[in-house]
Amino acid sequence: MDRVSFIASVQELTSRDRDLAKIINxxxxxxxxxxxxxxxxxxxxxxEQQVSLASAKATFERLNNVVEKLTxxxxxxxxxxxxxxxxxxxxxxxxxxxxxxAIVDEVLDLNGLAKLDDLTxxxxxxxxxxxxxxxxxxxxxxxxxxxxxxxxxxxxxAIAIQEIKNLSTxxxxxxxxxxxxxxxxxxxxxxxxxxxxxxxxxxx
Numbered sequence: 001m002d003r004v005s006f007i008a009s010v011q012e013l014t015s016r017d018r019d020l021a022k023i024i025n026x027x028x029x030x031x032x033x034x035x036x037x038x039x040x041x042x043x044x045x046x047x048e049q050q051v052s053l054a055s056a057k058a059t060f061e062r063l064n065n066v067v068e069k070l071t072x073x074x075x076x077x078x079x080x081x082x083x084x085x086x087x088x089x090x091x092x093x094x095x096x097x098x099x100x101x102a103i104v105d106e107v108l109d110l111n112g113l114a115k116l117d118d119l120t121x122x123x124x125x126x127x128x129x130x131x132x133x134x135x136x137x138x139x140x141x142x143x144x145x146x147x148x149x150x151x152x153x154x155x156x157x158a159i160a161i162q163e164i165k166n167l168s169t170x171x172x173x174x175x176x177x178x179x180x181x182x183x184x185x186x187x188x189x190x191x192x193x194x195x196x197x198x199x200x201x202x203x204x
Contacts, residue, residue, distance in 0.1 A: 030196030095130025
């Protein structure tokens with residue numbers, strides 16, 4: 001999605017939801033948060049599972065520093081001790097290897113995913129151990145720039161919605177999905193507005 005289309009989608013959302021409009025009016029438009037499709041981005045998202053973005057970023061940078069180019073083959077060439085030194089847990093070492101091996105064995109064609117619909121991509125990626133719905137959501141939103149993905153299990157989204165909607169308790173995934181119906185077919189763009197709020201809320 002180009003920036004013009006992205007901004008038009010944001011404007012459509014703010015015309016529907018005054019809480020999203022308030023975010024834009026207060027702190028401006030969100031970044032588009034684009035990443036290149038491929039193994040490296042999916043590996044980075046796996047590292048971001050259930051840890052801080054800063055921690056995942058540091059591990060990802062160390063990983064890139066020990067290989068000439070991050071590919072499934074170069075990842076599989078690293079042993080357990082090397083990955084542990086980089087910052088990989090045993091679990092994420094396993095997940096990384098499962099993904100890399102699936103690509104090497106041509107079980108998974110990452111390059112071909114862009115041609116497929118969201119549901120088919122989700123089915124293909126979640127057959128790989130360590131890749132669940134949240135990881136797929138991030139890949140669809142960041143790498144493939146799909147506009148109607150909604151990560152209902154994302155903690156930052158839940159916190160942002162609780163705060164901007166003045167809810168007494170943190171909404172459940174089901175409640176988040178119900179709230180997000182208003183934003184279809186631009187739920188991924190709404191999510192980026194919510195992330196923008198979450199990352200800047202200490203300054204509000």
